[in-house]
Amino acid sequence: MKPFEDVIIDIQGLSFARSGRPIFRDVNIQIPRGKITAIMGPSGTGKTTLLKLIGGQLKPAKGSIVMDGQNIPRLGRRELFEIRERMGMLFQSGALFTDMSVYENVAFPLRVHTDLPEQMIRDIVLMKLNAVGLRGAKDLMPSELSGGMARRVALARAIALDPDLVMYDEPFTGQDPIAMGVLVNLIRRLNEALGHTSIIVSHDIQETLGIADYIYLIADGEVVAQGTPQELKEVDSAKVKQFMQGLPDGPVPFHFPAAEYVDELMQEARS
Amino acid sequence: MNQLAQLGRGALGKLAAFGRSGIILGHVLVAKPQPRTMLPLLLQQIYFVGVLSLIIIVVSGLFIGMVLGLQGYTILVDYGSEQAVGQMVALSLVRELAPVVTALLFAGRAGSALTAEIGLMKATEQLSSLEMIGVDPLRRIIAPRFWAGFYCLPVLAAIFSVVGVYGGALVGVDWLGIYEGSFWANMQHSVDFFDDVLNGLFKAVVFGFVVTWIAVFQGYDCIPTSEGISQATTRTVVLSSLAVLALDFVLTALMFGDF
Amino acid sequence: MRITEISVGAFLLAGIIALLVLALNVSGLNLSNAEGTYTVYARFENIGGLTARSKVTMSGVQIGRVSNIELDEKMLMARVEMQIFNSVDYLTTDSSAMILTAGLLGEKYIGVSVGAEDDVLKDGDYIRDTQSALVLEDLVGKFLLNKASE
Ligand SMILES: Nc1ncnc2c1ncn2[C@@H]1O[C@H](COP(=O)(O)OP(=O)(O)O)[C@@H](O)[C@H]1O
Ligand SMILES: [Mg+2]
Numbered sequence: 001m002k003p004f005e006d007v008i009i010d011i012q013g014l015s016f017a018r019s020g021r022p023i024f025r026d027v028n029i030q031i032p033r034g035k036i037t038a039i040m041g042p043s044g045t046g047k048t049t050l051l052k053l054i055g056g057q058l059k060p061a062k063g064s065i066v067m068d069g070q071n072i073p074r075l076g077r078r079e080l081f082e083i084r085e086r087m088g089m090l091f092q093s094g095a096l097f098t099d100m101s102v103y104e105n106v107a108f109p110l111r112v113h114t115d116l117p118e119q120m121i122r123d124i125v126l127m128k129l130n131a132v133g134l135r136g137a138k139d140l141m142p143s144e145l146s147g148g149m150a151r152r153v154a155l156a157r158a159i160a161l162d163p164d165l166v167m168y169d170e171p172f173t174g175q176d177p178i179a180m181g182v183l184v185n186l187i188r189r190l191n192e193a194l195g196h197t198s199i200i201v202s203h204d205i206q207e208t209l210g211i212a213d214y215i216y217l218i219a220d221g222e223v224v225a226q227g228t229p230q231e232l233k234e235v236d237s238a239k240v241k242q243f244m245q246g247l248p249d250g251p252v253p254f255h256f257p258a259a260e261y262v263d264e265l266m267q268e269a270r271s
Numbered sequence: 272m273n274q275l276a277q278l279g280r281g282a283l284g285k286l287a288a289f290g291r292s293g294i295i296l297g298h299v300l301v302a303k304p305q306p307r308t309m310l311p312l313l314l315q316q317i318y319f320v321g322v323l324s325l326i327i328i329v330v331s332g333l334f335i336g337m338v339l340g341l342q343g344y345t346i347l348v349d350y351g352s353e354q355a356v357g358q359m360v361a362l363s364l365v366r367e368l369a370p371v372v373t374a375l376l377f378a379g380r381a382g383s384a385l386t387a388e389i390g391l392m393k394a395t396e397q398l399s400s401l402e403m404i405g406v407d408p409l410r411r412i413i414a415p416r417f418w419a420g421f422y423c424l425p426v427l428a429a430i431f432s433v434v435g436v437y438g439g440a441l442v443g444v445d446w447l448g449i450y451e452g453s454f455w456a457n458m459q460h461s462v463d464f465f466d467d468v469l470n471g472l473f474k475a476v477v478f479g480f481v482v483t484w485i486a487v488f489q490g491y492d493c494i495p496t497s498e499g500i501s502q503a504t505t506r507t508v509v510l511s512s513l514a515v516l517a518l519d520f521v522l523t524a525l526m527f528g529d530f
Numbered sequence: 531m532r533i534t535e536i537s538v539g540a541f542l543l544a545g546i547i548a549l550l551v552l553a554l555n556v557s558g559l560n561l562s563n564a565e566g567t568y569t570v571y572a573r574f575e576n577i578g579g580l581t582a583r584s585k586v587t588m589s590g591v592q593i594g595r596v597s598n599i600e601l602d603e604k605m606l607m608a609r610v611e612m613q614i615f616n617s618v619d620y621l622t623t624d625s626s627a628m629i630l631t632a633g634l635l636g637e638k639y640i641g642v643s644v645g646a647e648d649d650v651l652k653d654g655d656y657i658r659d660t661q662s663a664l665v666l667e668d669l670v671g672k673f674l675l676n677k678a679s680e
Contacts, residue, residue, distance in 0.1 A: 055403050077407075084405040095396035109404045112308075157404075318534045322541045361556050426545030433548040436556055459558025461637060463583065468552045 004032035008165060008197050009054060014063035016046070016053060023049055025221040026063070031165075036191055036198040038212035040205070041219050042243065047201040048092065050218075051167045054199075055089060056080045067165070085113055088158030088166040088196075092173070094150040096142040102129070102153050103138040109160045128156040132186060148179035152186070159190060165197045166190075172204040180204075184211050205244060209233075217243060292488040298409045299417050299487075305410075312415040320381045320416070320483075321423030325430070327376055332431035335368055336360060336438025343439075344447050353449050357458035360439030365462060365471045366527070369432040371519050374478035377424055378511040382486035385416055386507040389490025390500035398491075413487050420483025421476070428475035432468075470526045477518060482511040567594060567613035568653040572627045572640075577608045578663030580629055580638040586612050588642045593618040596640065612640065614651075622647040626659035638663060 009031040016024045023046040031037050039047050052058045054065055056072045065072045070083060096105050106125045110116060116124075129135040132152040142150060151171060158166055168187065172180050184207050191198045202208045208215070209229040217225040217232065217240060225232060225240045232244065343356040389412065392398050398408045436458075443449045462468065486507045493503035553559040574580075577599060586594035594614035602609040614621065624645030629638055642657070651657065 052399070057399060057402055081405040081407065084403055087403065089400070089403040091396040091400055093396050095400035097397055097400075098392075098395070112404065112406050314534055314538050317538045317541065322537045325541065325544075365552065365556065423541075426542065426548070429545055429548035429552060432556070433551045455555070458556060460585075460632060462557040464553050464557040464559040466583070468549075468557050472549075 004030055006033040007031065008033040008067060009199075010064075010066045011054075012064050012066075014053070014060050014065065016049065016058070016060045018049070022221050024060070027218070027221070027223055029216055029223065031197060031199060032214060033197050034191075034195060035213040036187070036200060036211055038200045038202060038208045038215045040202060040208060040215060040217050040243070043203060045218050046221070047218070048169055051089065051169055051199070051201060054167065055084060055087060085109075085161060086164045088161070088163040090151065090154050090158045090166070090168045090171060092169045094142075094147070094154040096145075096150055096154055096157070098142050100142075101138070102134065102140050102142070102145070105142070105153060106157045106160055109157065113161060124160065125156075128160055129153075131159075131190065132156045133182070148175050148183075151175070152183070155186070155190075159194065159196075162194060163196060165199070168198065168200045168202075170202055171200065172202055172207050180207060187211060219243070288492065291492055292484065295409065295413065295488055295491060296484055298407075299414045302407075302410045302414050308411075309415060312411070313419055316415045316419035317423060320385070320419045321426060324377060324380050324423070324427060327380055328373060328427045328431050329434050331372060331376060332364075332369070332434035333438040335372065336364060336435030337442045339363060339368075339435070340439035340442035340447075344443060344449070353443075353447075354453035354457050356439065356443045356449055357436075357454035358461040360443070361436050361458045361462050362467060364432050364435040364439075365467050367471075367519070367523070369428045369435065370471050370474035370478055371515060373428040373431045373475060374424060374482055374515040375512055377420075377427065377479075378482045378486070378508055378515065381420065381423075382482050382507050382511050383504045385420070385483065385486040386490040386493070386504045387500055389413070389416070389487060390493040390495070390503050393491065393493065394495035394497075394500060409491075413491060417483050417487050420486065421479045424479025424482070425472050425475040429472060432471070466526075473526075474519065474522050477522065478515050481514050481518060485511045485514065566616040568616060569597070570594075570612050570614050570621070570651055570653075570655055570657060572610050572612065572657040572660050573602060573605060573607040574610060574627075574629060574660050575607060575662040576665060576668075577610065577629060578638065578665045580610065580640070580663065584637065585639040586614065586642060587639055588618070588644070590641075593642065610640070619650060620644065621651045621657075623649045623651055623655070624659065625651065625657055626661065627657045628661040629663035631664070 007030045009029075011027065011029040014024050014027040014029075015022070029039075029050075039050060041047055049058065053060055054067075054072065056075060059073050063073075067083060067086075070079070072080070072083065075083065096102075097108065100108065103125055106128055107121050110121050110124060114121075126135055126138070129138055132155050134149060134152055134156065137145065137149065137153070142153070145153065155168075155171075171183055171187065175183060187198060187200070188211055190196075200208060200212065209232075212229060214228055215226065215232050216223055219239060225235050225237060227235070232240065235241075339360045340356055343359040344353055347353045347355055347359070389398075392408075392412065398412065401408045401411060440451075440454065444451045444454050489503040489507045489510075493499045580596060580599065582596055582598055584596040585592050586596060594612050596610055597613045598611040600609055600611075601607075621642065622645045624647045626643055626645065628641045628643075630641045631638055645659075
C-alpha cells in the first residue's frame with residue numbers, strides 16, 4: 001500500500017453492521033488531501049453508508065475515523081456539528097430543501113453558519129451558482145428543476161461554505177451523457193480551483209477512472225483493491241476484473257447473500 | 272415457542288419506538304430557544320397547522336352545535352324544559368366535543384400532513400442533508416412543528432366551542448323559538464368558567480401535545496420509502512385518535528368524576 | 531411572508547376573542563366579581579351536593595359564591611363559608627339560607643332571603659336560620675314511614 005504524504009481522513013479497523021448483517025469488516029482507508037478519491041463497488045456494498053460514517057451520521061461498531069486529528073465517532077453532538085461545517089455532501093437525490101428557492105438553498109449554509117451581510121451572501125451565492133452554470137435559475141423552486149439541474153444546485157450548496165472535504169454520492173447516475181460530461185468537468189475543475197478534497201462514490205467505471213486520482217474498490221465488506229486508475233486496470237484479480245469490465249459472472253455475486261436456492265425451494269415444498 | 276419469541280420481539284420493538292419518541296420529545300423540549308431563527312419558522316408552521324385548519328373547524332363546530340340544538344330541543348321539549356337547550360349545548364361542547372372533535376379533526380388534517388411532510392423530507396434525504404450542513408433537524412424541522420401544534424389546538428378548540436354555541440343558539444332561539452333570555456341565562460348559570468371552560472381548554476392543550484408528538488415522531492421515525500410514509504401517516508391518524516379518546520376518558524374522570 | 535404573519539396574528543386574536551366570549555357570554559363570568567367581598571358562614575344539616583364555587587343568590591340574582599365547605603366537628607354539621615359581594619350590605623341578622631336545586635336535578639346553590647331585623651350581617655357572622663338540601667332518599671324514606679304508620 002502506498003502511503004500518502006498528507007492524509008485528511010484516516011479510517012482504521014472500521015467495522016459496521018446493519019440489522020445484524022456486517023457491511024464493513026475491519027476496513028482501512030486513507031483519503032489523500034487535495035485529491036479526488038473514488039470509492040467504487042457494486043451497489044449495496046455500503047458506499048453511501050461509508051459516507052454517512054465519515055459524516056458522523058452513523059456510528060461504527062469498531063474502529064476509528066480520524067479527520068485532522070479528531071476521531072469522528074467519538075465526537076459530541078456540538079463538535080460533530082462543528083466539524084460538519086468543514087464537509088460538504090452531495091446526496092444521491094440532491095436533497096434540496098423543497099420549500100426554498102434555488103437561491104435560498106445555496107444561501108442556507110451561509111445564513112446558519114455566518115453573520116455575513118445580505119450583500120455578501122448574495123455575491124457568494126451567485127458566484128457558486130455561476131460555477132455550476134445555474135445562475136439564471138436562482139429564482140426557481142426545486143420542483144421546477146430537472147434531476148441534473150437539481151444535483152448541480154445541490155453541488156453549489158455543498159461548496160457554499162468552501163469546505164475542506166466534499167463528498168459526492170453517485171453524482172453520475174441518472175444523468176444524460178451531456179450532463180454527465182458537464183458534471184465530470186465541474187468536479188475536476190472545482191477540486192482544482194477551490195483546493196478541497198473530493199470523495200466520489202460511484203459505480204460508473206469510465207467516468208470515475210477518468211477523474212479520480214486514487215481508487216478504492218470495495219466488495220463484500222472489504223477493500224478488494226486500491227490504487228491509481230492505471231494500477232487498478234492492471235490488477236490481476238478475478239474480482240477486480242469482473243467489476244472493472246462489468247461482467248455478470250465472477251467471484252462477486254450478483255445475488256444478495258441467501259440460502260442455496262435449491263434448499264430453499266425444497267424447504268418450502270416440505271412445509 | 273416461536274410465536275412467543277415473536278410476541279416478545281414485537282413488544283420490545285414497540286418499547287424501543289416509545290423510547291425513541293421520548294428521546295425526540297426530550298430534544299425538542301430542552302432545545303435552547305433561538306428566537307431569531309425560531310420565530311419565523313414557528314409563524315410559518317402556525318399558519319400551516321392552525322390557520323389552514325380554521326375552515327374545517329368552523330364548519331364542523333357550526334354543524335355540531337346546530338345538531339346539538341336540534342337534538343336537545345326534541346328531547347327536552349317533552350319535559351317542558353326546552354330552555355335548558357342552551358345549557359346542554361354549551362356544556363357538551365365546552366367540556367367534551369370541542370376538545371375531542373377538534374383534536375380528531377386536527378389529527379386528520381394537520382397531524383397526517385405533518386407526518387407526511389417530515390417523512391418525505393427524510394426519504395428525500397433533506398433531514399440528512401441538514402445534519403451534514405451542521406443544522407440539527409430536531410431543532411430546525413421538528414421543534415417548530417411541535418410547538419405550532421401545541422399552541423394551535425387550544426385556540427382551535429376555543430373557536431370550535433364559540434361557533435358551536437352560536438350554532439346551537441341559531442337553531443334553538445331563531446328557528447325553534449326558545450325564549451332567548453332563558454336560553455342564555457340557563458347556559459350562563461350552569462357553565463362555570465373554571466370548572467368547564469378552562470378544564471375543556473386544558474384537555475385541548477393535552478391533546479395538542481399528544482397529537483403533534485405522535486405526528487412528528489411518526490414522520491421522523493418512518494421507513495423512508497413511499498410505503499413507509501403512507502403507513503406512518505395512517506399510524507398517526509389511528510394512534511392519535513385512540514390516544515385522544517382514551518386520554519379524554521382519563522381526563523374527564525379526573526376533572527369531573529367525584530373521586 | 532407578510533400574509534402569513536397577518537393571518538397568524540388574526541388567528542391568535544380570534545382565539546383570544548373566543549376565550550373572552552366563552553368567559554363572558556357562555557359561562558357568564560362576571561368581571562365585577564373582582565369587587566371586594568365579605569365572609570359569612572352558615573351551618574347546614576346536609577349540604578347534599580353543594581360544592582365550593584356554587585352560587586349564592588337572592589331572588590335568583592347572584593350575590594356571592596361558596597368559598598369553602600367543611601365539617602364542624604363540635605356541632606357535627608356542615609359549615610359553609612360564603613363570599614358575599616360588598617355591595618350587598620343589607621343581609622339582616624335574621625336572614626335565612628336555603629340550599630336549592632336548579633331545575634329538577636340541576637346543580638345546587640344557596641338562596642338567601644332577608645328578614646325583618648335592623649342589624650345587618652358583618653364579616654365573619656353566621657346565618658342562623660338554615661334549611662338543608664332536599665335529599666331524594668330522605669323524602670322517599672319519610673313517605674314510606676308515613677305509609678307504614680297509616
Ligand atoms: N436504514 C437502513 N437500515 C438497514 N439496512 C440498511 C439501511 N440502509 C442501507 N441498508 C443496507 O446497507 C447496505 C449498504 O447500503 P448502501 O450504503 O446504501 O449501499 P450503496 O450505497 O453501496 O449502494 C445495503 O445492503 C442495504 O440493504
Ligand atoms: Mg448508495
